[in-house]
Amino acid sequence: MPSTTPTPATAGPVRPRPGVNAGIVDRARSGGRAASLTFDDGPNPADTLRLLDVLRRHRVAAVFCLWGEHVDAHPGVVRRIVADGHTLCNHGMRHDDMGAWPPERIAADLAETNEAIRRAVPHARVRYFRAPYGAWGRTPAVAAALGMQPLGWRLSVGDWEPPGTDELVRRLLDGITPGAVVLLHDGGGDRSQTVEAVDRVVPVLRAQRWRFTLPRKHA
Ligand SMILES: [Zn+2]
Numbered sequence: 001m002p003s004t005t006p007t008p009a010t011a012g013p014v015r016p017r018p019g020v021n022a023g024i025v026d027r028a029r030s031g032g033r034a035a036s037l038t039f040d041d042g043p044n045p046a047d048t049l050r051l052l053d054v055l056r057r058h059r060v061a062a063v064f065c066l067w068g069e070h071v072d073a074h075p076g077v078v079r080r081i082v083a084d085g086h087t088l089c090n091h092g093m094r095h096d097d098m099g100a101w102p103p104e105r106i107a108a109d110l111a112e113t114n115e116a117i118r119r120a121v122p123h124a125r126v127r128y129f130r131a132p133y134g135a136w137g138r139t140p141a142v143a144a145a146l147g148m149q150p151l152g153w154r155l156s157v158g159d160w161e162p163p164g165t166d167e168l169v170r171r172l173l174d175g176i177t178p179g180a181v182v183l184l185h186d187g188g189g190d191r192s193q194t195v196e197a198v199d200r201v202v203p204v205l206r207a208q209r210w211r212f213t214l215p216r217k218h219a
Contacts, residue, residue, distance in 0.1 A: 016144035023219025024140060026152040027179045035180045036215045037198070038063040038153065040091055040130065042187030043070050043077035051186050051195045052084055058202040060212045062086050063151065065130040068093035068113035070187055075120030082121045087214055089128035089151055090114055099135030106142040128215070149218050153183035159194045160185055168197035173204065181215050
């Protein structure tokens with residue numbers, strides 16, 4: 001009787017942890033005129049620290065999707081993000097396109113990123129994962145198995161170009177829809193226009209009875 005090939009041990013858990021699932025959240029927690037602000041690719045001291053001042057002044061709680069290498073370079077900025085009460089999101093260690101990666105490789109990268117975050121902030125809770133370039137591939141199930149909810153977006157304004165602060169303000173005010181998760185960037189380049197646009201847009205939307213809440217906990 002031929003022997004069968006033993007099943008290789010799986011590289012990690014495959015089921016979602018309690019409270020999360022493999023769906024991609026792109027809606028705010030509240031209904032009606034509510035939106036969630038999310039900032040990718042930091043920490044980036046030049047702009048993240050000013051952004052934190054802006055968010056504090058306007059009393060907005062946001063999500064920061066952290067690039068692991070940048071966390072290692074600027075752990076003090078991550079501590080400030082957490083101290084200010086914002087929510088953390090894993091954005092991968094090296095901002096790789098994971099769209100074609102097998103689950104084991106994705107799991108290793110996401111774990112490495114969380115280890116970097118916890119070197120900066122021990123016991124930090126990392127609630128979300130966002131795939132670099134939106135190249136989700138097999139990342140949603142892996143993120144959920146590691147206890148992180150995949151976090152997408154409904155509005156992106158091209159702030160990486162960057163198109164000018166006035167144009168960013170216009171795109172945000174024209175593009176906002178009830179319940180939208182909004183994708184912005186505080187790292188990966190000069191993001192001063194993003195910081196200035198947020199500083200201008202939040203009071204305008206507040207005057208129109210918009211609220212800023214966190215994204216939904218799960219899809
Ligand atoms: Zn990114």
